[in-house]
Amino acid sequence: xxxxxxxxxxxxxxxxxxxxxxxxxxxxxxxxLNDDYKAIILGSLAKVDLSKVWAGTDALSTVYRGRLSQVxxxxxxxxxxxxxxxxxxxxxxxxSLGCPGDDDADRPxxxxxxxxxxxxxxxxxxxxxxxxxxxxxxxxxxxPPIAEAFRLAEKVGLNPRIVHYATRVEGPVLEVFDYLxxxxxxxxxxxxxxxxxxxxxxxxxxxx
Amino acid sequence: xxxxxxxxxxxxxxxxxxxxxxxxxxxxxxxxLNDDYKAIILGSLAKVDLSKVWAGTDALSTVYRGRLSQVxxxxxxxxxxxxxxxxxxxxxxxxSLGCPGDDDADRPxxxxxxxxxxxxxxxxxxxxxxxxxxxxxxxxxxxPPIAEAFRLAEKVGLNPRIVHYATRVEGPVLEVFDYLxxxxxxxxxxxxxxxxxxxxxxxxxxxx
Numbered sequence: 001x002x003x004x005x006x007x008x009x010x011x012x013x014x015x016x017x018x019x020x021x022x023x024x025x026x027x028x029x030x031x032x033l034n035d036d037y038k039a040i041i042l043g044s045l046a047k048v049d050l051s052k053v054w055a056g057t058d059a060l061s062t063v064y065r066g067r068l069s070q071v072x073x074x075x076x077x078x079x080x081x082x083x084x085x086x087x088x089x090x091x092x093x094x095x096s097l098g099c100p101g102d103d104d105a106d107r108p109x110x111x112x113x114x115x116x117x118x119x120x121x122x123x124x125x126x127x128x129x130x131x132x133x134x135x136x137x138x139x140x141x142x143x144p145p146i147a148e149a150f151r152l153a154e155k156v157g158l159n160p161r162i163v164h165y166a167t168r169v170e171g172p173v174l175e176v177f178d179y180l181x182x183x184x185x186x187x188x189x190x191x192x193x194x195x196x197x198x199x200x201x202x203x204x205x206x207x208x
Numbered sequence: 209x210x211x212x213x214x215x216x217x218x219x220x221x222x223x224x225x226x227x228x229x230x231x232x233x234x235x236x237x238x239x240x241l242n243d244d245y246k247a248i249i250l251g252s253l254a255k256v257d258l259s260k261v262w263a264g265t266d267a268l269s270t271v272y273r274g275r276l277s278q279v280x281x282x283x284x285x286x287x288x289x290x291x292x293x294x295x296x297x298x299x300x301x302x303x304s305l306g307c308p309g310d311d312d313a314d315r316p317x318x319x320x321x322x323x324x325x326x327x328x329x330x331x332x333x334x335x336x337x338x339x340x341x342x343x344x345x346x347x348x349x350x351x352p353p354i355a356e357a358f359r360l361a362e363k364v365g366l367n368p369r370i371v372h373y374a375t376r377v378e379g380p381v382l383e384v385f386d387y388l389x390x391x392x393x394x395x396x397x398x399x400x401x402x403x404x405x406x407x408x409x410x411x412x413x414x415x416x
Contacts, residue, residue: 009351009352009355011352011355012351012355013355013358013359013368013370014370025373027339027372027374029298029300029407031239031241031298032241033240033241033242034241034242034245035242035243037241037296038413056372057414058371058376058416059337059409059412059414059415059416060298060337060338060339060376060407060409060412061339061407063371063372065372088245090237090239090268092237092300092407094341094374094405096373100351101370106372129267131235131268133302133403135343135345135403136345137343137344137345137350138348138350139348140346140347143217144217147217147219150221151221162221162309163271164235164264164273165233165235165304165307165403166235166302195341195343195373197302199237199268199269199300201268204268205246206265206267207267208266208267
């Protein structure tokens with residue numbers, strides 16, 4: 001039986017892939033802008049409880065795979081773990097659901113939505129700026145979910161603004177991560193495959 | 209007359225936008241991983257000849273808009289301008305063509321493809337690692353251009369590999385930027401709107 005989104009075109013380099021698993025994934029890079037970046041990145045990654053995601057790191061980024069809620073639970077822990085007052089740091093991330101190049105490997109055993117990192121993050125509420133872009137794929141009518149993501153930011157009070165090629169939002173760190181997770185959850189029901197790219201930034205010295 | 213890709217749905221926050229201009233754009237952030245990041249970013253941006261693009265900077269990123277070739281000419285100049293032996297630096301970028309939220313403002317007068325920065329970059333050929341993800345939007349059959357981007361990397365000798373949610377490539381810096389520009393040029397003919405996201409990295413201390 002071919003899998004739900006299996007690719008069979010032999011000209012595709014990922015031919016034969018596909019997955020029936022309800023699996024989200026995120027490829028991300030953390031950029032602490034100072035001389036101590038290695039220790040900050042490695043320290044932050046090491047503090048994350050990965051018991052409910054699959055994780056892999058290469059020279060460009062780290063990948064977490066699992067249930068959408070668990071991926072965002074881990075991502076927010078990475079960013080909060082890297083935070084130091086005065087440090088400028090950015091997280092650049094790309095979350096994906098339903099990719100036809102996906103496969104059934106590299107996934108965790110956990111199938112529940114009980115977060116394991118959030119209870120350890122305390123009352124983290126430092127202000128962050130973020131931009132996001134949602135790409136619903138494989139459908140002609142891809143604009144409504146993008147508009148819905150904007151309205152969702154209004155609803156939760158993150159002050160969205162349309163800028164070239166993205167939507168800007170701002171607010172307390174965990175509220176912003178919760179919002180980003182909710183955008184991906186909303187988009188999941190709107191197309192078989194979507195990607196949400198976003199940047200979360202703290203401590204930028206740029207005055208606006 | 210409505211513009212070519214004009215949005216008229218009043219529920220969209222960008223309603224009324226749209227553009228007939230043959231305009232590419234790129235939103236990008238440069239991350240030099242050291243204490244001197246501000247001077248490196250500002251110095252690199254200041255060295256770029258912007259006479260053939262429109263440019264704008266906010267707290268999260270810089271945007272260049274113009275002809276596709278000119279946008280990539282400037283982008284490669286930003287990255288080469290930030291290069292110092294031993295420095296780990298990354299460029300995170302999102303290029304877009306045909307966005308229905310686009311408008312006719314914020315564009316340069318230049319309409320030719322003669323590069324103004326490339327002649328100043330000398331023989332820059334330091335090795336970089338990059339990842340890219342192409343998102344052709346608004347079409348059901350969006351996988352063929354993605355496969356074509358992979359084959360194009362094989363053809364130009366950048367050693368592509370499929371990884372979770374992206375394609376990895378590696379090679380001399382200007383060859384990688386030329387390749388990324390050619391991916392966007394190829395995708396332009398395949399759907400009305402596409403986005404190409406990519407990361408170019410130099411000097412990562414991570415061993416693979």
